[in-house]
Amino acid sequence: MNKREVQASVKDERLVQKRRDQMIKGAVQLFKEKGxxxxxxxxxxxxxxxxxxxxxxxxxxxEDVLYLVCDSIYDHVSExxxxxxxLKKGTLESLQLGITNFFxxxxxxxxxxxxxxxxxxxxTKDALPYVLKKEMQMVGMFESLLRKCVxxxxxxxxxxxxxxxxxxxxVQGQMWGFRRWALRKLxxxxxxxxxxxxxxxxxxxxxxxxxx
Amino acid sequence: MNKREVQASVKDERLVQKRRDQMIKGAVQLFKEKGxxxxxxxxxxxxxxxxxxxxxxxxxxxEDVLYLVCDSIYDHVSExxxxxxxLKKGTLESLQLGITNFFxxxxxxxxxxxxxxxxxxxxTKDALPYVLKKEMQMVGMFESLLRKCVxxxxxxxxxxxxxxxxxxxxVQGQMWGFRRWALRKLxxxxxxxxxxxxxxxxxxxxxxxxxx
Amino acid sequence: MNKREVQASVKDERLVQKRRDQMIKGAVQLFKEKGxxxxxxxxxxxxxxxxxxxxxxxxxxxEDVLYLVCDSIYDHVSExxxxxxxLKKGTLESLQLGITNFFxxxxxxxxxxxxxxxxxxxxTKDALPYVLKKEMQMVGMFESLLRKCVxxxxxxxxxxxxxxxxxxxxVQGQMWGFRRWALRKLxxxxxxxxxxxxxxxxxxxxxxxxxx
Amino acid sequence: MNKREVQASVKDERLVQKRRDQMIKGAVQLFKEKGxxxxxxxxxxxxxxxxxxxxxxxxxxxEDVLYLVCDSIYDHVSExxxxxxxLKKGTLESLQLGITNFFxxxxxxxxxxxxxxxxxxxxTKDALPYVLKKEMQMVGMFESLLRKCVxxxxxxxxxxxxxxxxxxxxVQGQMWGFRRWALRKLxxxxxxxxxxxxxxxxxxxxxxxxxx
DNA sequence: TATGAATGAGGGTTCATTCAT
DNA sequence: GATGAATGAACCCTCATTCAT
Numbered sequence: 058m059n060k061r062e063v064q065a066s067v068k069d070e071r072l073v074q075k076r077r078d079q080m081i082k083g084a085v086q087l088f089k090e091k092g093x094x095x096x097x098x099x100x101x102x103x104x105x106x107x108x109x110x111x112x113x114x115x116x117x118x119x120e121d122v123l124y125l126v127c128d129s130i131y132d133h134v135s136e137x138x139x140x141x142x143x144l145k146k147g148t149l150e151s152l153q154l155g156i157t158n159f160f161x162x163x164x165x166x167x168x169x170x171x172x173x174x175x176x177x178x179x180x181t182k183d184a185l186p187y188v189l190k191k192e193m194q195m196v197g198m199f200e201s202l203l204r205k206c207v208x209x210x211x212x213x214x215x216x217x218x219x220x221x222x223x224x225x226x227x228v229q230g231q232m233w234g235f236r237r238w239a240l241r242k243l244x245x246x247x248x249x250x251x252x253x254x255x256x257x258x259x260x261x262x263x264x265x266x267x268x269x
Numbered sequence: 270m271n272k273r274e275v276q277a278s279v280k281d282e283r284l285v286q287k288r289r290d291q292m293i294k295g296a297v298q299l300f301k302e303k304g305x306x307x308x309x310x311x312x313x314x315x316x317x318x319x320x321x322x323x324x325x326x327x328x329x330x331x332e333d334v335l336y337l338v339c340d341s342i343y344d345h346v347s348e349x350x351x352x353x354x355x356l357k358k359g360t361l362e363s364l365q366l367g368i369t370n371f372f373x374x375x376x377x378x379x380x381x382x383x384x385x386x387x388x389x390x391x392x393t394k395d396a397l398p399y400v401l402k403k404e405m406q407m408v409g410m411f412e413s414l415l416r417k418c419v420x421x422x423x424x425x426x427x428x429x430x431x432x433x434x435x436x437x438x439x440v441q442g443q444m445w446g447f448r449r450w451a452l453r454k455l456x457x458x459x460x461x462x463x464x465x466x467x468x469x470x471x472x473x474x475x476x477x478x479x480x481x
Numbered sequence: 482m483n484k485r486e487v488q489a490s491v492k493d494e495r496l497v498q499k500r501r502d503q504m505i506k507g508a509v510q511l512f513k514e515k516g517x518x519x520x521x522x523x524x525x526x527x528x529x530x531x532x533x534x535x536x537x538x539x540x541x542x543x544e545d546v547l548y549l550v551c552d553s554i555y556d557h558v559s560e561x562x563x564x565x566x567x568l569k570k571g572t573l574e575s576l577q578l579g580i581t582n583f584f585x586x587x588x589x590x591x592x593x594x595x596x597x598x599x600x601x602x603x604x605t606k607d608a609l610p611y612v613l614k615k616e617m618q619m620v621g622m623f624e625s626l627l628r629k630c631v632x633x634x635x636x637x638x639x640x641x642x643x644x645x646x647x648x649x650x651x652v653q654g655q656m657w658g659f660r661r662w663a664l665r666k667l668x669x670x671x672x673x674x675x676x677x678x679x680x681x682x683x684x685x686x687x688x689x690x691x692x693x
Numbered sequence: 694m695n696k697r698e699v700q701a702s703v704k705d706e707r708l709v710q711k712r713r714d715q716m717i718k719g720a721v722q723l724f725k726e727k728g729x730x731x732x733x734x735x736x737x738x739x740x741x742x743x744x745x746x747x748x749x750x751x752x753x754x755x756e757d758v759l760y761l762v763c764d765s766i767y768d769h770v771s772e773x774x775x776x777x778x779x780l781k782k783g784t785l786e787s788l789q790l791g792i793t794n795f796f797x798x799x800x801x802x803x804x805x806x807x808x809x810x811x812x813x814x815x816x817t818k819d820a821l822p823y824v825l826k827k828e829m830q831m832v833g834m835f836e837s838l839l840r841k842c843v844x845x846x847x848x849x850x851x852x853x854x855x856x857x858x859x860x861x862x863x864v865q866g867q868m869w870g871f872r873r874w875a876l877r878k879l880x881x882x883x884x885x886x887x888x889x890x891x892x893x894x895x896x897x898x899x900x901x902x903x904x905x
Numbered sequence: 906t907a908t909g910a911a912t913g914a915g916g917g918t919t920c921a922t923t924c925a926t
Numbered sequence: 927g928a929t930g931a932a933t934g935a936a937c938c939c940t941c942a943t944t945c946a947t
Contacts, residue, residue: 066909066910067909067910068909068910069909069910072910092390092391094306094391097936097937097938098937098938098939099937099938107911107912108911108912108913109912109913109938109939110910110911110912110913110914110939110940110941111910111911111912113938113939113940114909114910114911117939118938118939119937119938119939175387175390178304178387179304179306189450189451192451193451196451217455217456217460217464218464218468220455221455221456221461221464221465221468222468224444224448224451224452225437225441225465225468228440228441228444228448229437229440232436232440236436236440238401239401239404239405239408239436240436243429243432243433244429244433248429249433252429252430252433253433253437256430256433256434256437256472257472259471259472259473259474259475259476260468260469260471260472260475261471262471262475263471263474264471278927279927280927281927284927309919309920309921310920310921310922311920311921319928319929320928320929320930321921321922321929321930322923322924322927322928322929322930322931323927323928323929325921325922325923326927326928330921330922331920331921331922490930490931491930491931492930492931493930493931496931516814516815518730518815521915521916521917522916522917522918523916523917531932531933532932532933532934533917533918533933533934534918534919534920534931534932534933534934534935535931535932535933537917537918537919538931538932541918542917542918543916543917543918599811599814602728602811603728603730613874613875616875617875620875641879641880641884641888642888642892644879645879645880645885645888645889645892646892648868648872648875648876649861649865649889649892652864652865652868652872653861653864656860656864660860660864662825663825663828663829663832663860664860667853667856667857668853668857672853673857676853676854676857677857677861680854680857680858680861680896681896683895683896683897683898683899683900684892684893684895684896685895686895686899687895687898688895702906703906705906708906733940733941733942734941734942734943735941735942743907743908744907744908744909745908745909745942745943746906746907746908746909746910746944746945747906747907747908749942749943749944750906750907754942754943755941755942755943
């Protein structure tokens, strides 16, 4: 259940990928501006650079576009993070680095994140689980980071605490995207990153084993 | 700019209020189930207990309903919180109490919060500022609480830190509503409250003035 | 299962009947000219004298129109025949009268019969049985007529023969409608009726009991 | 006006015939299942075993397919009958044989007959005459049979009667195909043939010259 | 000759909004 | 004030047909 296949009439896999990329790019922009429901399939087709007929050669329903958009965003974010998190050393520094990285990705993909964030609930029962699973995988990355630190003796945390903190980090990352109307007035990205990591680590310092 | 007037054809203010309450009550339920866009004005009218014609005697457009719903939810939440926060004593205990209270309200009004949370973005440029302002007021409540603690010498925090923490608390409250699909599997409400307040206060302990 | 209810949004039963009559009248004409598939719902609405929106206040799908048309035609034909056949005396003369009457109705309702005849198969599995049942009822009328003659001692026919002849009469009636492109060149209605009844009765004369 | 040429881009006549045969075979099946209008050109191409592009190398419009199908069916039926009717001896026995044969062909080609029968009306004014002419030719076969009998002194019938009976036979043959939903429940093919020929001949017996 | 991606007119249907009663 | 029938713009999607390869 790793992917929900979206059926295409066109056979050439390469072409399908290319067209869908065009489609997603156009759709993200539109969804960001007007939301999924206020965007018409014709607009999506136009933004993608082809006709409405062609659009439907690559998807089955309008909702497929939303799914593809969400799916693609998660993939991009995941990919970006995976690279950095691969070298998870289990130190507080590497945790800090991971958080910083994540917040930066959230900033770069601000438009996409906003869209996904606001529109996931428009997915039907059919497609939703696939997307939520991906979200859990991303939260899972931070859980790993934290768990590594615990294993390493850098932190003393229960499983429940690990999961809670991972959720918090994840949501704070998204927050920078979806509450930017408020946050941008108060902080630069760097300030935001600094303040939040500081707070997180300050909280964690309580849970560090006492060293003499 | 405290209220955006929604025009009604009917003059009797009492009646207007009554009808709108019916309307909001029905709409919240519907929006929760199917979202704003998938809900029709006819359905709203029916759920409110009157005809489509009557509905339009009390609003101008479908979006007015959404605005009224959002507005009403914020009012309810604010009201609920105001009561408790009035007696803000500027101690860490009262802060903890405030957080606990807020999370509990978020749990009780889960449906409403979810709706508002998911659908604010459907408001047009016209109505959005009024709603966002209310949100800022709620964040402001936590800022006050924190500021009181600082004034009281219980905490040492910069203005920026205060605002950041207030935001975090607010979003973590919402989180219990909009990420409940994930959180409910991991925690009971009480556990969630305990874990989160613990983490927040742990973080803040770093910022407590050294007392000898 | 005598009627398949077609849902209407409008409550007023009288109005529903009135609008549907307009609708059916317009649709018959259009279906006759271009067939069910080539007729658009917009054309039907226009022919009926109201807007497309109004059309859909009285039906749910385009197919509903076809069902209503078929249903109405059968009802009209049945009604017309019932009157005449009520006084079925079980004589060959009354049989002859029945046939003549039926052929005349088929001529009068030529447009409707043609339409129904050609488009029934466009009905989905859902609606088809209701219509076919009505057709069997009409065939049944002729069976009754014949059976009466047998009971009366005017004819000696097996059940199978009765059913066969009833079918033949029915189809010959329709034939005048759907093969009129060929038959009209050869016969007037009266000639057609005369020739066919003559042939039928000639055939039946074989089955008359020998009277001395 | 014996054939309405359907234009093909491909020159090789042999190939044209081959491709069209594939096409017709696939189309008959599809038309039988879903009717002409509900069948797409893509489906026809696929059923025929080649691409949509290729399909259009051998026809000009979708309707051409229908014409080719109808045309081919008539040709097949005609051919089947011609063989048997060639040796028309002008006796009642040979008439009976002809009828039996025809009904059997109608049964064998049930699918095709049903299709043609239901879809001819979908032909445009342009192609219709060609098909109707073929139908008249088939009716004409029975006219010949009957006329032979008259010439032979086996029957005494007017021209009008001959034509009427020929029509009846023809329609009764089709009836076995298009009313099989009702008839199949009542009769086997053999019973049907027996009953119908019996009735026809019984009718004709009235018109036999009195022999002493 | 064969392919299949591209096109876009047009079809069925919905639904916010109005207005006569 | 209340009703609900009427409206039609606009939406999603299909599919016959074309044309570059």
